[in-house]
Amino acid sequence: MMKDKSTLLKVSILFLAIQLVLIFQLHNLGQPSYARSVMATTSIWMLYTFLEARYGFYMNTYVRGIVILSLLCDSFFGSYLDFYQASFTFDKVLHIFGSYSISLFAYILAIQLLDHPLSSSFKFFFILSLGLSLGAFYEILEFLTDTFSHPTPVSQPSLLDTDLDLISDLIGAMIAAIHGTYRTFMNHNF
Numbered sequence: 001m002m003k004d005k006s007t008l009l010k011v012s013i014l015f016l017a018i019q020l021v022l023i024f025q026l027h028n029l030g031q032p033s034y035a036r037s038v039m040a041t042t043s044i045w046m047l048y049t050f051l052e053a054r055y056g057f058y059m060n061t062y063v064r065g066i067v068i069l070s071l072l073c074d075s076f077f078g079s080y081l082d083f084y085q086a087s088f089t090f091d092k093v094l095h096i097f098g099s100y101s102i103s104l105f106a107y108i109l110a111i112q113l114l115d116h117p118l119s120s121s122f123k124f125f126f127i128l129s130l131g132l133s134l135g136a137f138y139e140i141l142e143f144l145t146d147t148f149s150h151p152t153p154v155s156q157p158s159l160l161d162t163d164l165d166l167i168s169d170l171i172g173a174m175i176a177a178i179h180g181t182y183r184t185f186m187n188h189n190f
Contacts, residue, residue, distance in 0.1 A: 131173025
C-alpha cells in the first residue's frame with residue numbers, strides 16, 4: 001500500500017476521472033466495444049485498489065505507476081486515439097510494456113502470500129511464469145470476446161496477431177523477470 005492513504009486516494013480519483021472521461025468520449029464516438037473494454041480494466045483496477053486499502057496489501061509505488069501508465073496508454077492511445085487500428089506496432093509495444101508491468105504487479109501480490117525468501121533463479125522463473133500465464137489468459141479472453149460478442153473492431157484479426165502478442169508478452173515478462181530478480185520491490189527480500 002502507498003505510505004499515505006490520502007495519496008492513494010488522490011491517485012485513484014485522478015485515474016478514475018481520466019478513465020471516465022475516456023469512457024464517455026469513446027461512447028460518444030460510437031466505439032462501445034472500446035468503451036466497455038476501458039470500463040472493464042478500470043473496474044478491475046479500482047477493485048484491486050479497494051482491496052488493497054481494505055486488507056492492507058502492499059504495492060510498490062513504481063509498479064503501481066507503470067500499471068496505471070499501461071492502463072492509460074491502452075485507453076487513451078489504443079482506444080481513444082485508435083492506435084490499435086492505426087498502428088501495427090503500438091499493440092505489440094503495449095503488450096511488452098503491459099506484460100512487464102503486470103508481471104511485476106502479480107509477483108508483488110503473490111509473494112505477499114509466501115512465508116520465505118525466494119532464490120534468484122526461482123524468482124526469475126516465477127515472475128516469467130506469472131507474466132506468460134497472464135498473457136496467455138488475456139489472449140484467451142480476447143478470443144472469447146471476439147467469438148461471443150463480435151466487437152468492432154475485433155481484438156484478434158488473425159493468428160499472426162495472437163502469436164505476435166504472445167511473443168511480445170514473453171519479451172515483457174522476460175524483462176520483468178530480469179528486473180525483479182535484481183531489484184527488491186518490498187521491505188523484505190522476497
